[in-house]
Amino acid sequence: MAKKVARRIYEYALHKHRGAGSYRDLFESISQVDDAELLVKVGHKKIFIFHPKELNGELFFRALWVKDDREFLRFNQAELEEHEDELDRDDRFAVAAHGVVMPESRKLLFEYVRGGPKAEEFVTAIQDILQNNIDGYKNLSLTAVPEYAGSFSDEVSALERIKSVRLDLVRPNIDWSDEADRLHELADESNAKRISVEAVASRSESLTRDDGIVAIVTEQSDGDMSHVTRAVVEGQRPGESGTTTIRSDDHVKFDRGSVDTDSSGGANILSALAMFGNLIRKRNRRRD
DSSP: OOEEEEEEEEEEEEEEESOOSOHHHHHHGGGGSOGGGGEEEETTEEEEEOOOEEETTEEEEEEEEESOHHHHTTOOHHHHHHHTTTTTSSTTTEEEEEEEEETTTTEEEEEOOTTSOOHHHHHHHHHHHHHHHSTTOTTOEEEEEEOBOHHHHHHHHTOSEEEEEEEEEEOOOGGGGGGOOHHHHHHHHHTOSEEEEEEEOOTTOOOOSSSHHHHHHHHHHHSSSOOEEEEEEEEEOTTOOSOEEEEGGGGBOEEEEEEEEOTTOOBOHHHHHHHHHHHHHHHHHHHO
8 A cells, every 4th residue: 555755855966077068968878878787886785777857857866776686687678667666665676766966056856765775875876887888987076965954054153162173075076166275275186086184172272263174164064065075073062061063964954755655665756756846846946
């Protein structure tokens, strides 16, 4: 019996380097790849990416964490399209998650599904598929970075004393050089994909708020396109003697939706399309 299941849809900024063409060209190129090349290993998981579908001007994707690839590989692309609602009904076989790439705004919206592919795994799978199959993408670097809600910088700003900050950043898109700070310049000069830094205040002192690493945390996380993959801030709130730890992971932007699932939890693709379609329309109304 079908039932409604709540979903959280998280928001990410996309960063690409050494890839030909636009973001739309990049993600639409997946449609040119043969079926057998769409199943790739990401860490300990095997991820399959379906060809994208156009949805309200954006690109809708379905990704599977394939747990039994021998059974899975007996399907061809046409059969997968025909039976894709059934593929994740048996948790031992495959688990699906869905996302929408918004190429012009360089954003990814990706649902959280327990046991399913995660946004970072989806992006890595796209990168690997294109590197191995499409001319112009052999050296492609593609990263998804969480977008953070304003509550993160608000909590940091409310600290009376900031003891330490640990920060991970990705190298931003190449045409954002006008926004680059010293750390991004260092990453660029080092040809680094990511850079990490930690700052610790002297005993009984506080890190500077309006410059340096604290400013990077609040400014980058508040921006429309985040470069901060992870930040951990430790400090003291006014009137408190204990240490408070603020993690960016707890403040990732998300929207809520729901999908129709069967008795085993498999999501109906038409329901997923409707959920993301509603979300895109809602975001467009916000901009208007």
